[in-house]
Amino acid sequence: MWRDAVLVCGKDLRIEARTRVLLWQVVPFGVLALILFALALGPSEVALRHGAPGLLWLALLLASVLASSRSAAIEATEGTRATVRLLGLDAGGVFLGKAIALGVQLLVLAGVLELGLLVLFHVDGGRLALTTPICLLAVAALAAVGTLYGALVAGTEVSVTLLPLLVLPALAPVLIAGERGTASVLAGGGPGRWAIVLAVMAVVYLAVGVVLYGPLEDPA
Amino acid sequence: MWRDAVLVCGKDLRIEARTRVLLWQVVPFGVLALILFALALGPSEVALRHGAPGLLWLALLLASVLASSRSAAIEATEGTRATVRLLGLDAGGVFLGKAIALGVQLLVLAGVLELGLLVLFHVDGGRLALTTPICLLAVAALAAVGTLYGALVAGTEVSVTLLPLLVLPALAPVLIAGERGTASVLAGGGPGRWAIVLAVMAVVYLAVGVVLYGPLEDPA
Amino acid sequence: MSALVDRVLGWTALGLVALTVWLGLWVTPPDELQGDIVRLLYLHPALAWVALYLAFGLAALCSALYLWPRTRAAKWDLLAASTVEVGVVFLSLTLVTGMLWGRPAWGVWWTWDARLTSTALLELLFIGYLALRRVPADPHTRARRCAVLALLACLDVPIVHFSVQWWNGLHQGASVLRAGFHFTIHGSMLWTLLLSFVAFTCVFAWMVRRRYQLAARDAALEDTELHAALVERRKEGVR
C-alpha cells in the first residue's frame, strides 16, 4: 500500500511540476478570493480584522476545491482510468498517494494565504504562526475529502460543477472548526477543542477514504 | 451574426437541458456558498444583515465562475473546437450566443439567490425586488466576461483552474458595483451611479467580447 | 398481499395523522408563552426525527449493505435512493415548519443557529446525493458512488443532533433545545407529541414503500425491456 502511495503521489506531483497549475492558478485564485472578500466586506477596519479568520478559511476552502478537481482531472480520461485500474494498484495506496500529493499542494496554498492575511487584514504575525497546527490538521482533512469526492465524480462530463457541490457541504465543519480555532488563537487563547474536532475529522476522512476508495474506483 | 448567435445559444441551452448541470449543481452551489459565507462571518445578526449584499454578489460571482467554466467545457475538446472553427460561424455571433445562453442560466441563478437572501438574511422583500435592474445589468456583464475568458482558456488542459483566476479580477468591479448598488437600494436609496457603472461594464465587456472573440478563437 | 399491506399501512398512517391533527388543534391547550403557534410542536419535531434518524439512518444502512460485498444487491441501492428522496421531503418540511415557528418564536424566519445551519447543510448534502444519482453512468458505478456519498453525508446527522450542545457556548440566539424545554409539557401535549412521532413514522414507511415499489418496478421493466433489446440487438447481425 505505502509503495503504491509513494508512486502515485510522485506521479501527481510530477504532473503538477509540469503543468504548474497550483503555482500559477490555484494560489493566485486563493489570494484573489481573499481580496474579493475584503472588497465585499467593505473598507471598515474592524469588520475586516473580525472577519479575517473566516475569510482565510473560506478562501482556502474554495481554492482547495479547485485543487481537488484538478487532482481528479488527472485521471479524468477514459484511457487513464483504465490504465490505473489495469495496474492493480492497491486502492488504499492510490487514495493515500493522491491525498498526500494534494495535501502538499494545499500546504503551500495555506502558507501563502496566511501571508496574505498578514498583509491584507493586518493580523498579528506571531499569533498567526501559532495557528500552524490547526492548518496542518485542516489541510489533512481537506486533502482527504477532496480526493475522496474527486473519485466520486471522476469521469463524469459534469465533474467540474458537481465536485464543488458535493465537497463544500462536507467541508463546512472544517470551515467552522478552522475559523473558530484560528479566531480564538488570534484572540490570544489556544485552539482548544477545535483542534481536536479537526484532528478527528482528518483521521475519520482518511480512514474512510482508505477503506472506501477501492469499491469506489473499481467494483468486484 | 444574430442567426449564428441564436444557433449557438440554442445548442448550448440544449446541452444544458441534457446534462442539467445548472439546475442540479450550479444553483445548489450558489445557495451553499451563501450559507458558507454566513458561517464564515459568524452568527452576529448585524454583521450578517450588513454583509448580506456583499455575500449575495460573492455567491453569484463564484457560481457564475462555475457556470462559465462549464460553458467553456462544451467546446473543450480539440475536435469540437476544430468543428466550430471550420463552420466559419461569425465569431461575434458565437460569442453572443454563448454569452446569452450563459446569461439565461445566470438569471435563474440570481433569482434563486435573491430568494435565499430573502429567507436566510431576512432582508426586506419589496426593496429586494427593486434590485432587479441591477441584477440584469450585472448578469449581462458576468455572462460576457465568463464567455470571453472561457474562450481564452478553452482547450488548455488546465482550464478548470485557469478560468477562475482569469475571470475573477475582471469581475471584481462587478462585485463592488453590484454590492454597493444593492446595499444602497436595500438601505432605501436608489442604485444611483452604481447602476450606470454596471451598465457601462456590461456594454463594454459585451462589445469587447464581440470584437475580441474572433482573434481569440481563430487567429488570422 | 403487498397491495393489502399498502392499503392497511396507508390508511393507518392517514388515520393517525388525522388523530394527531385533531388532538393537536382542538384537545391540547395553547401555550401561555407562545399561544397557538406552539401546536407546531406536534409537527416539527416528528418530521425532523423521521427525516434525520429513520430516513437517513436507513439510507446509511442500505448503502453500507450495498457496499459490503457479501450483501451487495441492487435492491439496497434502490431502497437507499427511495429513503433519501422521502427523507429530503421530510427534512424540507422540517425546515419549513421550523421557519414558520421561528418567525413568532424568535422574530425571524432564519437565524444562524448551529442546528439550523447544520440542518440546512444536511439538506444540501442529500440534494447533492440526488444530483449525483442523476448523472448518467453505468448503474453499478452509480450505485457504488451514491452508496459512498450517502455514508459520508450521514456523518452530518450526529452533528445536527449535538450541534445544540457543542455550539451553544458560541451561538447566540435561541437554540432549539432550550426553546423545547420552555414548554410546560402538559399530559395531553406529551401524548400528542408521542402520537405524532408514530403517525409520521407510518407516513414515512408508506411513502418509502411506494417509492421503492416504483423503483423496483422500473428495474423489473428494465429486465423485460432488456429481453426485447437483446432480440433487437441479435437481429442486427442477420442482414
Added chain:
Amino acid sequence: MAPAVTLRSAVALLGRFPALAGVDLDVEEGTVLAVLGPNGAGKTSLLHLLGGLLALRSGTGRVLGCDLATQRRALRPQVGLLGHASTLYPELSAAENLAFGLRAMRRPASDGAVALERVGLIGALATVPSRSLSAGQQRRVGLAWLAARRPALWLLDEPSAGLDEDGRELCDALVEEAVRGGATVVLSSHDPDRVARIADLVVDLAGGVVAQVRVGERARRVA
C-alpha cells in the same frame, strides 16, 4: 484546371518542433491527393495546415485561392476535416450534431438525415448521444457530415482507420462523388495499395518533407 493547393517550402511548427520542414505541393482542383508516410512524418500536420488550422511559419501557401498567411479565416468554411479525434459534441446525438453544423452553413437540416442514412446510421443510432457510439460509428458520422456539407476541400486523416470493409468502400465512393462534383480531396493513409487505386496523385511524406510523388491509377482512369 485551377490549382486548389500550392505550397512552396512550407514550414509549420508544433510547439517548437517543425512538423513540416519545407513542403512543396501542387494539387489540381477536382483531384484526389493521397499522402503516405511513416508515423510522425507530418501527414496530420499537413492536413491541418491545408485546413487553416495550423499556422504557416515560413514559405508560402495558397489553398482554394486563399493565402495561408493572411486569409485562413476565409478558407476554413470551405474545408471539411475528418481527423483522428472525433469532432462531435458528445452530449448531442449524431442527428443533432449534423443539424447544428448544417444550420450554421445555412443549409436545410434535412440533408443530415439523408447523409446519416447513407452511412448506415439509422433508427436509434442517429438519436443516442454520439458519445455512446462505437469508434467506427463516430467516424461514420464524420463522413456523413462531410457528405451532407459538401465542402470544396475534403481533408481525410486516415479515413479508413476504424471503419469496417464496407465503411471503406463507402468512403471511397463518397470521395469519388465529391471529386466528380468538382471538390478536391486530400487524404492521408497507411494503405498504399488502396489509395493508389483511388488517388490521382500519391505523395510520400517523410521527416516533414515530400520524399516522392507518384501518379495514382485514378489519373489514368480519368484521362
Added chain:
Amino acid sequence: MAPAVTLRSAVALLGRFPALAGVDLDVEEGTVLAVLGPNGAGKTSLLHLLGGLLALRSGTGRVLGCDLATQRRALRPQVGLLGHASTLYPELSAAENLAFGLRAMRRPASDGAVALERVGLIGALATVPSRSLSAGQQRRVGLAWLAARRPALWLLDEPSAGLDEDGRELCDALVEEAVRGGATVVLSSHDPDRVARIADLVVDLAGGVVAQVRVGERARRVA
C-alpha cells in the same frame, strides 16, 4: 492446454444497450484469437469484458481462471489493453508513462527504455510530453507498454489502426513473441486477410453475438 477464456451466453450492457447479447467463446491459453465484425458489432465491448473493465450482466465467464462476476479485481492486473483511446498521461513523456506503470507492477523501470527502443521511439520522442506525439506514435507507446509489461492476456483493439506498415509488422511480431511466451492474445480488426495469417482462431461478431468461428493459418502452421 488450459482454457484462458470461457464465455457462456455472456451479456454486457452499455447504458441500457446490450452491446454483447449472449456471447459463447472459448480461447486456449497461448493462442491468438482475432475478432472481426462490422462497426458496432461489439468488439470493443467484448475486449473490455475480457479485461474486467465492463460488468457481466448475465451469463457466465472465466478469464485466466478468474470469475468475471466476482474476481474482476484479481483479473485486471494480468491484462494489458491497447484500446481506441490513448491510455497515457498526456503531460508525462512516453518514458515516464512506462516507468510509472512498471514500478506499479514492481518491475525494473529499465525495461521501459528497451521496449521504447523496440518500437522506434528514441531520443526526443521518448521524452516529449506524450500529448505531442502523433497518433501512430502514441499507439506505438501503447505497444511498448504491453511489450515491457508482458501481461498474461493481451487485448488489442484494432492495433493496426494508425500504425504504418512496419508498425504493423512490429505489432504482429510482438504478438507472435508473446504467444510463444505462453501469453494469450485477443485482437479485434477490420482486416480479415492480415488477421487470418497471425491468428489461431478467427471469430466473426455481429449484433453482439458470435456469428461464425474459423480456424486461422497460425493454428495450421503451429500444428
